[in-house]
Amino acid sequence: MKFNYCPTCTAPLAINEENYLGCTNRECTFVHYQNPTPVVGAIVEHDDDTIVLVQNVGWPPTWYALVTGFLEKHEHPDEAVLREVKEETGLDGEIVSFRGHYTFERMNQIIMIYHVKASGPINIDKTEIADYKIVPIAKAKSWPQATGIALQEWLEERRGF
Numbered sequence: 001m002k003f004n005y006c007p008t009c010t011a012p013l014a015i016n017e018e019n020y021l022g023c024t025n026r027e028c029t030f031v032h033y034q035n036p037t038p039v040v041g042a043i044v045e046h047d048d049d050t051i052v053l054v055q056n057v058g059w060p061p062t063w064y065a066l067v068t069g070f071l072e073k074h075e076h077p078d079e080a081v082l083r084e085v086k087e088e089t090g091l092d093g094e095i096v097s098f099r100g101h102y103t104f105e106r107m108n109q110i111i112m113i114y115h116v117k118a119s120g121p122i123n124i125d126k127t128e129i130a131d132y133k134i135v136p137i138a139k140a141k142s143w144p145q146a147t148g149i150a151l152q153e154w155l156e157e158r159r160g161f
Helices: 077-089 146-159
Strands: 013-015 021-023 037-046 050-056 067-070 093-104 109-118 129-136
Touching: 037 077, 037 093, 037 146, 050 077, 067 077, 077 093, 077 109, 077 129, 093 146, 109 146
Parallel strands: 037 109
Antiparallel strands: 013 021, 037 050, 037 067, 050 129, 093 109
């Protein structure tokens, strides 16, 4: 969100000496820090030898990634990741492990990645997910940003590298 005026005192905002957007009124202490948005993501292991990748609505047809979603107010990340897996794939999942946190600088996000096991038929939410694919773990490939780095680390561990 872009601000032009201070929400506290209505004075104009400008980049301060610390390179943050801050209030120009010397008596006001407002600074817009632009803290990252918390996001959860799941490496969804499906039926022990495959993973589920999803294509969000609006993405190019060749882009598939992990299930991800925003952490909601008062929600624990463990709950959020299972909710997102259920909402986007229709699968009931079980957390195997927390894999770590990863930054997605372009979107100013911090993504908490989990390994989640799930089984059963997939039923995607067409309002958020355009498509999905089930990929054998042996053939899975990663990508060079955020969730892709998490997937690469998991694949290397899984494959014994």
